[in-house]
Amino acid sequence: MAQDGRRKPAAAGRTRAPSMADVAALAGVSAQTVSRVANHRTNVDEATRERVVNAMRMLGYRPNTAARALATGRFRTIGVISFDLQAYGNARTLESIVSAVQDTDYSVNIVTIKDQTEQAVREAFERLTTQAVDGIILNEAQILDTPALRLPSGLPVVVNDGDGTHRHAAVHTDQAEGARLAVRHLLDLGHRTVHHLAGPQDSHPARGRAEAWHRTLKDAGCPVPPVVYGDWTAESGYRAGRELAARPDAGAVFAGNDQMALGLIRALHDAGREVPGDVSVVGFDNVAESGYFLPPLTTVHQDFEEIGRQAVALLLDQIHTGRPPEAAVTSVAPRLVVRGSTAPPAPGA
Amino acid sequence: MAQDGRRKPAAAGRTRAPSMADVAALAGVSAQTVSRVANHRTNVDEATRERVVNAMRMLGYRPNTAARALATGRFRTIGVISFDLQAYGNARTLESIVSAVQDTDYSVNIVTIKDQTEQAVREAFERLTTQAVDGIILNEAQILDTPALRLPSGLPVVVNDGDGTHRHAAVHTDQAEGARLAVRHLLDLGHRTVHHLAGPQDSHPARGRAEAWHRTLKDAGCPVPPVVYGDWTAESGYRAGRELAARPDAGAVFAGNDQMALGLIRALHDAGREVPGDVSVVGFDNVAESGYFLPPLTTVHQDFEEIGRQAVALLLDQIHTGRPPEAAVTSVAPRLVVRGSTAPPAPGA
DNA sequence: GGTTGTCATGTTAGCGCCAACATCGGTGGC
DNA sequence: GCCACCGATGTTGGCGCTAACATGACAACC
Numbered sequence: 111m112a113q114d115g116r117r118k119p120a121a122a123g124r125t126r127a128p129s130m131a132d133v134a135a136l137a138g139v140s141a142q143t144v145s146r147v148a149n150h151r152t153n154v155d156e157a158t159r160e161r162v163v164n165a166m167r168m169l170g171y172r173p174n175t176a177a178r179a180l181a182t183g184r185f186r187t188i189g190v191i192s193f194d195l196q197a198y199g200n201a202r203t204l205e206s207i208v209s210a211v212q213d214t215d216y217s218v219n220i221v222t223i224k225d226q227t228e229q230a231v232r233e234a235f236e237r238l239t240t241q242a243v244d245g246i247i248l249n250e251a252q253i254l255d256t257p258a259l260r261l262p263s264g265l266p267v268v269v270n271d272g273d274g275t276h277r278h279a280a281v282h283t284d285q286a287e288g289a290r291l292a293v294r295h296l297l298d299l300g301h302r303t304v305h306h307l308a309g310p311q312d313s314h315p316a317r318g319r320a321e322a323w324h325r326t327l328k329d330a331g332c333p334v335p336p337v338v339y340g341d342w343t344a345e346s347g348y349r350a351g352r353e354l355a356a357r358p359d360a361g362a363v364f365a366g367n368d369q370m371a372l373g374l375i376r377a378l379h380d381a382g383r384e385v386p387g388d389v390s391v392v393g394f395d396n397v398a399e400s401g402y403f404l405p406p407l408t409t410v411h412q413d414f415e416e417i418g419r420q421a422v423a424l425l426l427d428q429i430h431t432g433r434p435p436e437a438a439v440t441s442v443a444p445r446l447v448v449r450g451s452t453a454p455p456a457p458g459a
Numbered sequence: 460m461a462q463d464g465r466r467k468p469a470a471a472g473r474t475r476a477p478s479m480a481d482v483a484a485l486a487g488v489s490a491q492t493v494s495r496v497a498n499h500r501t502n503v504d505e506a507t508r509e510r511v512v513n514a515m516r517m518l519g520y521r522p523n524t525a526a527r528a529l530a531t532g533r534f535r536t537i538g539v540i541s542f543d544l545q546a547y548g549n550a551r552t553l554e555s556i557v558s559a560v561q562d563t564d565y566s567v568n569i570v571t572i573k574d575q576t577e578q579a580v581r582e583a584f585e586r587l588t589t590q591a592v593d594g595i596i597l598n599e600a601q602i603l604d605t606p607a608l609r610l611p612s613g614l615p616v617v618v619n620d621g622d623g624t625h626r627h628a629a630v631h632t633d634q635a636e637g638a639r640l641a642v643r644h645l646l647d648l649g650h651r652t653v654h655h656l657a658g659p660q661d662s663h664p665a666r667g668r669a670e671a672w673h674r675t676l677k678d679a680g681c682p683v684p685p686v687v688y689g690d691w692t693a694e695s696g697y698r699a700g701r702e703l704a705a706r707p708d709a710g711a712v713f714a715g716n717d718q719m720a721l722g723l724i725r726a727l728h729d730a731g732r733e734v735p736g737d738v739s740v741v742g743f744d745n746v747a748e749s750g751y752f753l754p755p756l757t758t759v760h761q762d763f764e765e766i767g768r769q770a771v772a773l774l775l776d777q778i779h780t781g782r783p784p785e786a787a788v789t790s791v792a793p794r795l796v797v798r799g800s801t802a803p804p805a806p807g808a
Numbered sequence: 809g810g811t812t813g814t815c816a817t818g819t820t821a822g823c824g825c826c827a828a829c830a831t832c833g834g835t836g837g838c
Numbered sequence: 839g840c841c842a843c844c845g846a847t848g849t850t851g852g853c854g855c856t857a858a859c860a861t862g863a864c865a866a867c868c
Contacts, residue, residue: 140819141856142857173855176525176855179855180823183823220557221557344747345750372751404728478825479824488847491847492846494826502846531853
């Protein structure tokens, strides 16, 4: 035996966890065979495997991931960098990423960024690369806009809401299609044009929606009113709503997300303009509560589950094949959910 | 030199990251000195430290956490187990935990549980203990209700929304105080009694709120109407609202959270009962949008930031001191936010 | 019956880091 | 002037695991 039985306790109060050597001794095999069983290798005799499995169970053996990572150079961990989890989409995407990763033997390390400063972004990356991950999912493409950000080369990266203009694999809701659905719905109801309450200008999805809104109006030969900007919050929607309420020509509004739509509706209501009687409103996201707004919100549903699943699949594929990142964009289709916040324009309008 | 220069590449396309030995060679010191610098030990000559730091920077050195964990037996990682991140409180708490942890040199590993089955909970624990964490934050005390759940002994644990009835440190919003504030507010407005739309019966916070609601009514000598149960979702609030709308005596309702309050208000509205004209409604959580509901929601604000901070502080303290978990409960005060969904009862009522 | 192959299993040598001890030059006390 | 001490630095060994190679037993093939 290489080691004697004497050990220091791993930490106060805790006794050392059983190691492969312990299992091996109990099962009467070598540590390597235990390793093979732990890693589900096929080249182990069935009887031996059973002995080892029993020994593992008896000792309550759990492989030490640090040791495994050190030996293999892989951490079986993926890192997620996200902004604000109060934003519905971010929280939902994170959840679906975690859930997809849990179906594998990887785990998820999460880092959040409060302010979009170069400093904060750089720190987040350092944290993750130090904390040892095999790949990173950026929950918001915007992060890549950070000037002079040098991603660790060779580390697989997948970008959510990416537009494929960088050298990473990207997954996104088809923003253009979503915006088109929203605008067309309003035009089809008979509205002369559609106003747009957009998300912040530095957000990729916000830009995508605004551009598609613009294009759809153009294509339909409609006048294009000036864009009003918000910051995704209900509060900013409320502020924008006060502006829009002052414009008598604003009979239909496409809001960049449901939260802003909520604030918008409240502002219109406060200004004495009925939704959908005087103004029709369409949101984006289909948050769980939007069906219970007053009036229930017509909105564009995003399939966050699918986005998370796809992002994880793309990342793991890169990790396993070692292929250099492909800048391909995976698009997930949105769908329009028509509820009570949209109606044909008032006869007088 | 112990090793020659030949190495296998760590992974396809990636070259081996610089190690302590590389830094040591460049700086002309031993690896141990590099280690001391990396760990901010004080017993290093200032000039030496500078040489080492420069060498680190030149090579882009990042310590390998797996190796460090293997050597020290600590992972500098904490695990978080959470349910459904669509629930506002869970997402917010997670965010504040992550943010608090980021101020330290720890990282966060997250596991979510979809169904509250023994199987799922056990798996979550196995995952985390395998994935190697120094401590665990349970984002929901309910998890501990799992029969026959054996937590790995000696592993520090902090429970959110815990009630101190188990042997772990717990952090929670003072549910009793929150519920009391809500109920007293309604009684003070002149309502004869207050109905309660509670969260699911297996949820600890839901139970805490329901009990305090009951007690407050009793103490005030008010009749105690039967509880209506929801599952935290707006949809369940809507269903409950249809029930409550049928009871002419329901002039004031305390909802277990804001989402259910939203569904409730919608149901009341659909039934022709005005809020707050006919029925007053108070929520719980103060979600970011609640100020923009129609009417703006009176609700009990929970300080999720503080809860996350406290949970992390308690956990790290346990980890560092190695003290056995104390079953002390840290209480975070809620506060009432009065908005437009509450008013004195209608004169006729 | 030797050659070749195949399969289960064992042996060896680190992965990169840190704890513990060793070393060495200087400093101060008497 | 000798010894005790201290602070900066180096050396050794091993954390638990796996990759790569080694071994040995047996089967298949001409």
